Amino acid sequence: MKSLKEKIVQEGKVLSDTVLKVDTFLNHQIDPLLMKEIGEEFANRFSDQVITKVLTIESSGIAPATMLGLVIGAPVVFARKKKSLTLANNVYSSKVFSFTKNETNEISVSRDFLSPDDNVLIIDDFLANGEAVKGLLDIAEQAGANVIGVGIVIEKGFQQGGQNLRKQGIRVESLANIKTLANGQVEFFD
Amino acid sequence: MKSLKEKIVQEGKVLSDTVLKVDTFLNHQIDPLLMKEIGEEFANRFSDQVITKVLTIESSGIAPATMLGLVIGAPVVFARKKKSLTLANNVYSSKVFSFTKNETNEISVSRDFLSPDDNVLIIDDFLANGEAVKGLLDIAEQAGANVIGVGIVIEKGFQQGGQNLRKQGIRVESLANIKTLANGQVEFFD
Numbered sequence: 001m002k003s004l005k006e007k008i009v010q011e012g013k014v015l016s017d018t019v020l021k022v023d024t025f026l027n028h029q030i031d032p033l034l035m036k037e038i039g040e041e042f043a044n045r046f047s048d049q050v051i052t053k054v055l056t057i058e059s060s061g062i063a064p065a066t067m068l069g070l071v072i073g074a075p076v077v078f079a080r081k082k083k084s085l086t087l088a089n090n091v092y093s094s095k096v097f098s099f100t101k102n103e104t105n106e107i108s109v110s111r112d113f114l115s116p117d118d119n120v121l122i123i124d125d126f127l128a129n130g131e132a133v134k135g136l137l138d139i140a141e142q143a144g145a146n147v148i149g150v151g152i153v154i155e156k157g158f159q160q161g162g163q164n165l166r167k168q169g170i171r172v173e174s175l176a177n178i179k180t181l182a183n184g185q186v187e188f189f190d
Numbered sequence: 191m192k193s194l195k196e197k198i199v200q201e202g203k204v205l206s207d208t209v210l211k212v213d214t215f216l217n218h219q220i221d222p223l224l225m226k227e228i229g230e231e232f233a234n235r236f237s238d239q240v241i242t243k244v245l246t247i248e249s250s251g252i253a254p255a256t257m258l259g260l261v262i263g264a265p266v267v268f269a270r271k272k273k274s275l276t277l278a279n280n281v282y283s284s285k286v287f288s289f290t291k292n293e294t295n296e297i298s299v300s301r302d303f304l305s306p307d308d309n310v311l312i313i314d315d316f317l318a319n320g321e322a323v324k325g326l327l328d329i330a331e332q333a334g335a336n337v338i339g340v341g342i343v344i345e346k347g348f349q350q351g352g353q354n355l356r357k358q359g360i361r362v363e364s365l366a367n368i369k370t371l372a373n374g375q376v377e378f379f380d
Contacts (some may be wrong), residue, residue: 032259069222
């Protein structure tokens, strides 16, 4: 996705060979117009599929997932990283380790919002080691839902998450796939 | 806002005299079309003002704030409830107590995304005791930004947050203002 790649090159900060900071438009400050374009691009990539539910994880997945939901007219569910008092125990849950934050979170989704009738598209901002997506797949499986694929805004293609998912036969569409962050430069695949 | 109030009556669950659960469209599952309408309604209510930045807090503020940002063409910044490793120390921060979750979070916003040149509209999903909004106001003040007002999706008008803010001369626009949740029923002001 050209406009996204340009934005990454213009505004992304390469903090190390593995860390790209895109806080100006995705992870802290959000560019709503770019999010709308991202939602439209995901809808195009998966236009051969009927999506009944968009599944993401708080917080940075919410904006792109909601824009996709707007384009295709489907509800969005975001997994929570902590159980809130009002969620109670009626949940599917899974454990997710975050390398960025160096902590394990239990993520959970209410049983009310995923069912065996659902065709789920999983959306997330980043795909690196694939831990968050694995947790969301686990939750969808517990619900008996059909996962039609995974849509990622920025894949760190030099890490193993995307490769492992594709090896399992899971369809992964990344709007920008980074080959390397070496020497402080962003280089994309293609 | 008529469509929002109807949705609250149809899908909201009154769990006690103070707790309203709206997980089907706002706090866990998100209705993107309703979020778009909410964004448009906020834009209308504050159409007499130039907004340079929408300020909200993760996670449930992100969807309505991003839709407002889309309508008015302004960037959205969401305060984080935990410092991430990549945010480092270049932040404004404030302490916020959550009565729902019974915990205190330090919220923070990067100094890169708020400045004295900004006209800020604060957006949040709920206003009850006003703790989250107070934290966001504190952060905007630290940045020297001008706060033009506060937009709330659902105000619990029977609690003191909104009243206290208005007494301080802060403009608060709530799209649905709840008078009481007594007897398991939602009753609105107006």
